[in-house]
Amino acid sequence: MGGDHGPGVVLPALARVAQRRGDLRFIIYGREEEVKPVLARHAPLAALSEFVHCEVAVRMDDKPSQALRHGRWKSSMWKAIEAVKAGNADACISAGNTGALMAMSKFCLRTMANIERPAIAALWPTVRGESIVLDVGATIGADSHQLVDFAILGAAMARAVVGAQRPSVGLLNVGVEEIKGQEEVKDAGRMLREANLASMHYHGFVEGNDIGLGTVDVVVTEGFSGNIALKTAEGTARQIGEYLRAAMNRTFMARLGYLLAKGAFDSLREKMDVRKINGGVFLGLNGIVVKSHGGADEEGFAAAVELGYDMVRNGLIDRIEADLDLFHARHPQTAARLAAIGEDEE
């Protein structure tokens, strides 16, 4: 029900994915009167899907607290997350309200035993392929322990999705000499270097320009700066796209050149196409939840579904749990700290 287009985009997207991945099955949650007519036009999809009618749908502009109040237990969003918890689904994909999806996912799936706070991870296209950047907006601020957690989560995702054997991990920092970074970032760097984990190669600090260059497989930062980096990169790509369009329309020769080089421009557009790498992954929860961009089209939503598929196929949750267990077994002080936090909350 979520996103700018609802079932009109989501269902055709599922139909595409079904053709490409023969072993996928879907459970579709939504309002019958909106979903059924679209599903009727996609018979092959309907044949391998189960549909569950939900009267309530979370609105795109609901605050997380509002969404929890009127959508818990019964909304399509809640039901989809609950299916993961119950083991009826391997992953939940939604184009809906990000804040509500995160709030409900935390409430329903809970964070993993060794994790204080979840993160949203983005796949980021680089000149060398794809990197993972987290947190791009789950929470503001992160202390050094949480940054180390994010590094472990991101490295596990890199192994599951990007295929790196021992992914390189960098902590996002500033390069101006005057200020050598936030204390939390420096502390996290020390901890990662000392831990010398088998699951990752800790590269050190990276700067904003290193993200697009693909200097490391995983870029770790807290949610405020991560969100700003992500949005700034999107804005810059759109800006350059506009410059390019304007430049290619200015003269007859430019338009002719554009026509001759059209194949090249199309491949460039594909490279710059955020749809191809759509999907923010919620990491640190007891289950896989992927947030598709609300404005995603069919191919974009399909990419989010396939991202979830790849993570399930590659046993992301098991990898994360194993890595966390290994780290915390060797760092009992962190486990003790978490236990203390748990007691405080009770």
Next chain:
Amino acid sequence: MGGDHGPGVVLPALARVAQRRGDLRFIIYGREEEVKPVLARHAPLAALSEFVHCEVAVRMDDKPSQALRHGRWKSSMWKAIEAVKAGNADACISAGNTGALMAMSKFCLRTMANIERPAIAALWPTVRGESIVLDVGATIGADSHQLVDFAILGAAMARAVVGAQRPSVGLLNVGVEEIKGQEEVKDAGRMLREANLASMHYHGFVEGNDIGLGTVDVVVTEGFSGNIALKTAEGTARQIGEYLRAAMNRTFMARLGYLLAKGAFDSLREKMDVRKINGGVFLGLNGIVVKSHGGADEEGFAAAVELGYDMVRNGLIDRIEADLDLFHARHPQTAARLAAIGEDEE
């Protein structure tokens, strides 16, 4: 003496600027044996310049504390800043070590009476022209009062450089619903809205993608996220440039198309050229200091000089002082807070 190329780039750059702005005079600080031979090749420049030999030059990899220790009172960097303080120069331009330049500028020029901490402001090209973004790395973190100060500083610069009569100002924030932003940002937003200053139009929050779109004339944020936004945009522009180059080389038709559209590509390259908008401005000090990119070429360093020129011509420092006086006269609690901080430091 600073930057990757030293006098070999700086002096030809000054020669260019001298041709374009007939009323400029230069005082050049540096080591005689390196500067004099280059200056000898630029007779018209030499005629309108004064040269001051300085035995010591701050190194690009000096830490700010090291630079202060061995470069204070006597290095070319210090002398250039001191010329501003003494009123012998209207602005100091350097391609040297950013941290050292900021440390020396603070030590020599001091922050303005109503300002706690200086900021570095960047001119940012947008689809609508140019915007000002600050702080891009002077200090990490900023409380709400400091963010308000940055807004006043940035708005004054926008009037002096971009030519906006009543510039629009936005506070950089994240757009995910779950997290509605740092407390400091929210408080600063409230203060700016209530203050309703004549020197700016407070627009509200903006996100990372708004920077390149030119949604506002001035984007205000603290130094960590500002630096990450700036570097991320640079990295994205380079990344797309590489995609474009690769795409245009792939086939014969693409190469032919490229040749026909070469004029358009050249104008695009010019748009994307960071050299044209080179120069980080130190704001909040009792004098104008412009930091050129260390890797700037002649045209790049010339742009930094012309940026300083424009700010002097348009009375930047007076504008800032008038705006700050007006704001603090109406907000005596802020003045009292500053006085208390001043007493603590003494």
